[in-house]
Amino acid sequence: MAPDVSVAGDDVKVNYAAHIRFWRRNLKTFLPRHYTGNDANRMLLGFFILSSLDILGDLPSALSPEERQGYIDWVYHCQLPEGGFRPAPVTNFGAARNDDNKIWDPAHLPGAFFALLNLVVLGDDLTRVKRRELLLWLTKIQRPDGSFGETLGENGQVEGGNDSRFGYMATAIRWILRGNLEGTVDGIPDIDVNQLVKCIRSAETYDGALSEAPLHEGHAGFTCTAIYALSLMDRLPVSKPDGRVRGLTNLPMTLSWLVSRQTLTIDEDDSMDTLGDETDSAATCHDAHSFVKLQEYPSLQGLNSFEGEPDSHAELQWVGVNGRLNKIGDTCYAYWVLAPLFILGHEQIIDKRPVRRWLLEKTQHMVGGFGKASGDHPDIYHSFLGLLVVTMFGEAGLQDVDVVLCITNKAKRHLESLPWRRKLLGQNEEQSHETGG
Amino acid sequence: MPIFYHDDPEWSDIEPLPQDDGGLHPLAAIAYADEYSEAMGYLRAVMAKNEFSQRVLGLTEHIISMNPAHYTVWLYRSRTLSELKASLHDEIAWLNPTALKHLKNYQIWHHRQTIIDGINSPKGEHEFIATMLEQDSKNYHVWSYRQWLVKRFGLFDDKEEMRWTEDMIHADVRNNSAWNHRWFLVVGGRDGKTLPENVVKREMDYAKSAIRKAPQNQSPWNYLKGIVREAKLPVSTLKDFALEFADMRRPDDIYSSHALDLLADIYAEEENGKEEAKKALELLASKYDPIRAHYWNFRKGLLDQSGVAA
Numbered sequence: 001m002a003p004d005v006s007v008a009g010d011d012v013k014v015n016y017a018a019h020i021r022f023w024r025r026n027l028k029t030f031l032p033r034h035y036t037g038n039d040a041n042r043m044l045l046g047f048f049i050l051s052s053l054d055i056l057g058d059l060p061s062a063l064s065p066e067e068r069q070g071y072i073d074w075v076y077h078c079q080l081p082e083g084g085f086r087p088a089p090v091t092n093f094g095a096a097r098n099d100d101n102k103i104w105d106p107a108h109l110p111g112a113f114f115a116l117l118n119l120v121v122l123g124d125d126l127t128r129v130k131r132r133e134l135l136l137w138l139t140k141i142q143r144p145d146g147s148f149g150e151t152l153g154e155n156g157q158v159e160g161g162n163d164s165r166f167g168y169m170a171t172a173i174r175w176i177l178r179g180n181l182e183g184t185v186d187g188i189p190d191i192d193v194n195q196l197v198k199c200i201r202s203a204e205t206y207d208g209a210l211s212e213a214p215l216h217e218g219h220a221g222f223t224c225t226a227i228y229a230l231s232l233m234d235r236l237p238v239s240k241p242d243g244r245v246r247g248l249t250n251l252p253m254t255l256s257w258l259v260s261r262q263t264l265t266i267d268e269d270d271s272m273d274t275l276g277d278e279t280d281s282a283a284t285c286h287d288a289h290s291f292v293k294l295q296e297y298p299s300l301q302g303l304n305s306f307e308g309e310p311d312s313h314a315e316l317q318w319v320g321v322n323g324r325l326n327k328i329g330d331t332c333y334a335y336w337v338l339a340p341l342f343i344l345g346h347e348q349i350i351d352k353r354p355v356r357r358w359l360l361e362k363t364q365h366m367v368g369g370f371g372k373a374s375g376d377h378p379d380i381y382h383s384f385l386g387l388l389v390v391t392m393f394g395e396a397g398l399q400d401v402d403v404v405l406c407i408t409n410k411a412k413r414h415l416e417s418l419p420w421r422r423k424l425l426g427q428n429e430e431q432s433h434e435t436g437g
Numbered sequence: 438m439p440i441f442y443h444d445d446p447e448w449s450d451i452e453p454l455p456q457d458d459g460g461l462h463p464l465a466a467i468a469y470a471d472e473y474s475e476a477m478g479y480l481r482a483v484m485a486k487n488e489f490s491q492r493v494l495g496l497t498e499h500i501i502s503m504n505p506a507h508y509t510v511w512l513y514r515s516r517t518l519s520e521l522k523a524s525l526h527d528e529i530a531w532l533n534p535t536a537l538k539h540l541k542n543y544q545i546w547h548h549r550q551t552i553i554d555g556i557n558s559p560k561g562e563h564e565f566i567a568t569m570l571e572q573d574s575k576n577y578h579v580w581s582y583r584q585w586l587v588k589r590f591g592l593f594d595d596k597e598e599m600r601w602t603e604d605m606i607h608a609d610v611r612n613n614s615a616w617n618h619r620w621f622l623v624v625g626g627r628d629g630k631t632l633p634e635n636v637v638k639r640e641m642d643y644a645k646s647a648i649r650k651a652p653q654n655q656s657p658w659n660y661l662k663g664i665v666r667e668a669k670l671p672v673s674t675l676k677d678f679a680l681e682f683a684d685m686r687r688p689d690d691i692y693s694s695h696a697l698d699l700l701a702d703i704y705a706e707e708e709n710g711k712e713e714a715k716k717a718l719e720l721l722a723s724k725y726d727p728i729r730a731h732y733w734n735f736r737k738g739l740l741d742q743s744g745v746a747a
Binding site: 035041042049077078090094104106150154160213214216219255260262263348351 | 504
């Protein structure tokens with residue numbers, strides 16, 4: 001197939017009006033009851049909502065000055081007296097909070113990460129953030145093996161998983177509050193960067209991905225957040241070794257794993273390749289085109305299932321993206337798989353158009369937002385990540401984004417222009433006139 | 438039936454702490470059920486008092502059934518269990534149906550690790566895992582938990598563990614989680630030591646026979662290449678095998694795109710092999726794996742660059 005031929009579906013558009021309605025509804029009305037399971041993640045939900053409206057260019061008109069200030073105050077309301085943020089008011093004991101019970105209302109890593117991002121998107125200057133306390137706390141939730149946990153529990157015990165999601169959020173907080181500086185800054189010690197890099201490397205898999213823990217299965221989410229953490233610490237591979245410990249020991253293998261996540265299996269109906277029939281056919285192997293010749297049917301079951309089926313029913317028009325081998329395409333993995341390719345500078349090794357067609361024709365929902373797979377109802381998580389993907393593909397009419405921080409470049413420039421941050425990073429006044437605003 | 442506490446005499450001594458949502462403009466406010474709001478008010482009140490009691494266990498169960506991702510409720514429950522010296526076996530008996538109800542929940546597995554660690558025996562866990570995998574044979578949390586069990590109880594060389602893994606691959610040769618678990622046992626169990634020759638041969642044979650069943654299944658190809666790399670063998674070791682599925686002299690008879698991909702790597706390392714490598718990549722881009730055409734063309738470009746460098 002010639003690469004530049006226009007295909008039906010190329011003219012499909014982002015339904016801007018529907019997306020704006022969807023996100024405004026999420027912002028201004030109560031979320032439906034089924035979000036109760038995310039009650040402890042409201043800082044994250046709030047961020048997905050605000051950043052989506054920002055990407056859609058609607059945030060300035062969606063918020064009155066009073067509302068904007070109200071949301072900023074809500075985020076600060078989640079800041080703890082000792083520094084750090086809770087991810088929602090669920091554990092706030094109010095006046096009853098004391099030294100004996102504050103352990104049940106702890107500072108929370110994703111809480112702090114999404115709180116900072118919310119403040120940046122809302123245009124706050126972060127001066128009310130207890131920055132020293134937050135940075136110091138960051139060094140305490142890093143374990144000796146380099147990994148980061150989620151909270152500090154009893155006796156300073158680091159609680160929560162030790163996978164790269166937390167490494168990503170920790171390095172992002174560090175970048176937001178102290179840029180690329182390494183070592184002690186302003187009397188506050190740094191996290192152990194080398195140890196985190198080693199920890200990330202220890203979770204590289206035999207097929208080039210990254211996993212939750214050493215020797216576990218490669219997974220796009222962990223691969224993406226590991227690459228982000230390396231990027232935020234400036235520890236991605238370079239062509240000439242410079243003596244620093246760096247991540248991704250086999251970049252070509254990682255690239256191969258990432259591009260292999262593109263799949264033609266985009267409906268539950270055609271995911272029969274996982275259902276116990278070992279036979280290859282166009283119906284079982286959508287990762288390949290119509291091609292593979294069937295040598296023979298190794299089982300009677302295979303023969304019965306596939307005899308007489310056309311060699312090709314899969315179309316190249318839509319290409320989905322999965323998060324692991326032999327799984328069905330899922331909107332969120334278009335982000336977790338393709339965004340790291342942008343960060344690695346290799347976005348040209350995928351064809352964006354069939355992925356865009358899949359997202360806009362199959363998982364974009366008519367009420368706005370995106371669902372997980374074809375025909376699914378939209379939810380906040382898939383809607384945000386789907387929108388990020390079409391934005392990073394350069395969709396007209398959307399604000400360009402920083403794919404690592406998941407905010408518009410406009411919001412990122414606001415952060416970079418803040419006087420306290422410029423001062424800390426030794427950026428002088430003249431530069432501030434050039435790039436500020 | 439919703440459960441309420443305000444008219445329950447057992448809770449009459451507790452004044453619930455309502456949620457303070459901080460002003461008129463909360464972010465991502467949820468339309469809570471009354472049952473949930475009330476239970477959370479009682480939870481905040483008992484946490485604020487550091488009460489660890491039987492009724493607290495009941496309350497945390499109730500909240501977990503409505504919001505299993507509430508991270509502190511699990512920590513608080515753990516502490517309560519330990520304060521009460523509660524039966525850990527009872528805890529597992531409660532956890533089993535709870536996990537089945539919340540297949541994608543993360544906190545449940547962490548809690549389970551804590552409890553099983555305390556019980557100090559993996560007895561019954563394999564049956565439970567089997568039940569979970571019947572719901573979703575590729576559930577990441579379940580496989581991760583299985584790997585924790587193997588590590589915690591030193592089951593790397595357990596014959597039953599390997600037999601079970603083979604059964605899982607046999608049931609679905611495309612289950613990559615099962616392939617990875619085999620890797621976990623074979624390579625992880627050696628803790629960085631070189632794989633003995635007989636193990637390398639056994640693993641290569643195993644992956645090859647799976648590929649012969651379904652040559653377009655990427656899982657065993659990745660496994661096979663991984664073993665060859667782990668054993669520090671040259672990739673050309675696999676040339677004859679790859680040729681079974683992709684003989685460049687018969688470009689219309691290709692049985693696996695993964696064989697072509699591997700051959701491209703093998704030819705690229707051969708003296709005068711560059712043209713053959715290009716041919717393999719061109720076949721992939723144009724005919725056998727066109728959804729990744731950009732990538733195969735990129736690989737072709739790299740071949741030319743390496744030529745300049747040499």
